[in-house]
Amino acid sequence: MGKPKIAFYWCASCGGCEESIVDLAEDILKVVEAVEFVMFPVAMDFKVKDVEALQDGEIAVSFINGGIRTEEQEHMANLLRRKSGLVVAYGACAHLGGTPGLANFFNRDIIFDYVYKKSPSVENPHQITPKLKTTIKQGELTLPKFYDTVYTLDQVIDVDYYLPGCAPPPDLIMKAIEAILSGNLPPKGSVLAPDKSLCDTCRRKPTKPEKAVIKKISRVHEILLDPERCFLDQGVICMGPATRDGCGSRCINANMPCLGCFGSTSRVEDQGAKFLSALASIIDADGEDEIKKITDSIADPAGTFYFYSLPASMMRRRIDIPNE
């Protein structure tokens, strides 16, 4: 029997997830030794027809990163699903929709209008926007359809496991690959990371506020951040209470608050709503005007609390604008 076949693929993502494989450093050699790559856009030159030529289920595991926002991405996700034994939603965008998922506060028309016409860096005298079909003298050109809504991978295909993070950290990647190669796998649908909150293991936990302390909410560039004290105690939004542990506190150690890329623990359905609850309960004000003054100082509550998880949230998108 040959080596197990592995595919990587990217959808609506930045490419950082595929980079994170290359960033395994010397550990990548162990992976290369144990498996055969059949698709790996960032590093190797395979074509779609190479995947199409494989038997159904022939790929041991496909790691798919990025959310689904175009017809082509959906097609590739379905193709890889059909050809693979296991599919792992790799990284925050496949898992939760990620930052590209913030586009769910808009729709295709609003996005195209801004990106191709109104953005200050754009010069588009003929007001050209992408079309599904364009006829030129050599023939017809086509583009895949761009959806109004960004979907998480598991809203489009069946997903076996989730590897969270933006991008997933090397230790979790290696653990996941080893678990898959040895067949020593947790129940289907598991997130391959610890199931507790980031605050639980945060070294700043001793200074985490237990009662209402926030008089003012500041953004990171507005104050000098104390490198030891809990961000919430400093009045800075940190998603730690509503975010899953396992990232190694990379942001916290760099003196930046958590943005929530790991998503919530298994006990929470909606990360943003849960964080809102945690934050509001430590706001130190009882009068309505004072409460409003403090909460109004958060410029973009939904965009902040759902920074990574809007497509995976209960509402999934803004509902009062046209969307298919």
Place this chain on the structure above:
Amino acid sequence: MGFLCNWCSYAGADAAGSARKIYPHNVNVIRVMCTGRIDPQFVMKAFQSGADGVIILGCHPGDCHYKEGNYKALRRFHLLKRMLKQFGIEEDRFRLDWVSASEADKFVAVIQDMVSKVKALGPLRLTPLRPPMEKGRGADVQVKAHG
């Protein structure tokens, strides 16, 4: 959908019922021990499940059975209301008010007002979010030839 606290507002609603007061039947009441127990996820879930409006009724400030649960509810309410607006849910669809155990008339007035405002807005138009294609293991999907 109405979330009413056990100690004040649910008793107020009960009083309205015992006194045979007439109010719109559009509200589905869920009794909670305290408005401080209302997780913002409950409100999101209500809207997601098809509620056209959500009302939270609790003890007057200073009257909370657990001292400060209603203040917590108030803080969450203001932030959640702003956030729901960003999702496209109009302000009149989400309300918080105080109704004590003896305020049967206020309960009736608040519900009447809320229902008339929500009726004026009409149903909340949640677009059914279909996955773009039939979700599955990919077996039934026609694979198109790529160039």
